[in-house]
Amino acid sequence: MxxxxxxxxxxxxxxxxxxxxxxxxxxxxxxxxxxxxxxxRYHELRHRIRNDLQGLATLISAQSRRLDQPEGCAGCAMRLRSAAALHNALDEDGASDIRMDDYLWALSEARRKAFDDRIVGDLAADEDIHLDYRRAQCVGLVYVEAVTNAMKHAFPGGVEGQISAQLRRFGDDGLELTVVDSGVGFDPTRCQRGHGIELMRGIARQLRGELELRRLEAGTLVRLAFPAAAAA
Known part of the structure; x- marks a missing residue:
């Protein structure tokens, strides 16, 4: 039983x-x-956002051709394309880290499309640099502001020139972004406000880094130095 x-x-x-x-x-x-x-749904939303940003940038670029001073519109178009580039740089599998050489190359292409070809661009970036979305966006904003300032102010009268950018590792645990133009240069002490300088300085503080602006014999240097590791 x-x-x-x-x-x-x-x-x-x-x-x-x-x-x-x-x-x-x-x-x-x-x-x-x-x-x-x-x-x-997430990928579809990202796709729509990219398309909307690209469409707005194209529309602004087309409108700028009708203006006597199109640089302002071109700068807006570049900022929109840079936002689209950041979305493109996100890994399709949802990884949060951005590969910075790909992202900065996309920003360089945004510069080329937003402005005329009289300014030659040159970009170099270490391949092993990956940043989270927020910090990548900060670095991208500094790059965009520095390049936009140079395009608008460093080459008056339609003169030709060059803008060179580099992102590299330096020291034991640091990263350095430099943007150098071959233009007329400016005195940083006389440009405390405007020209995106306050924005770039604020971004440097967010990254726990520092921003340097220096007039060269021919042109201007913008240097952003910050820790490679994010704050704990």
Whole structure:
């Protein structure tokens, strides 16, 4: 009798376990399907945002050709394209780190499309530099502001010139972004406000770094130095 009861209980327990496993598997399948749909919606949203930003940049660029001083519109177009480039730089699998050489190259292309070709661009970046979305955006904003300032102010009268940018590792745990133009240069002490300088200085503080502006014999140097590791 006891053996029969024990066998029955064991059978019931096995049946309950199988039912529980089947229930958990069904719930897991539902969760995986919901996650798949959410990823599809996320990628679709990113795609729409990129397209909207690119469309606005193209519209502004077209409008700038009708103006006597198109640099302002060109700068706005470049900022929009830089935002689109940041979305493009995000890994499709959802990884949060941005590969900075790809991102800065995309920003360089945004500069080329926003402004005329009389200014030659040159870019170099270490391949192993990856930053999280927020810090990558900060570095990109400094690059965009520095390049936009140079395009607007360093080459008056339609003269030709060059802008060189570099992102590299330096020291034990530091990163350095430099943007150098071959233009007329300016005195940083006389440009405390405007020209995006306050914005760049604020970004440097966010990165726990420092911003340097220096007039060269021919042109201007913008240097952003900051720790490679994010704040804990």
């Amino acid at each position: 006891k053996d029969t009861v024990g066998a029955t209980m064991a059978g019931d327990m096995a049946g309950n376990s199988e039912a529980k496993i089947a229930e958990l598997e069904a719930r897991l399948a539902e969760a995986e399907e919901e996650l798949r749909l959410e990823r599809e």
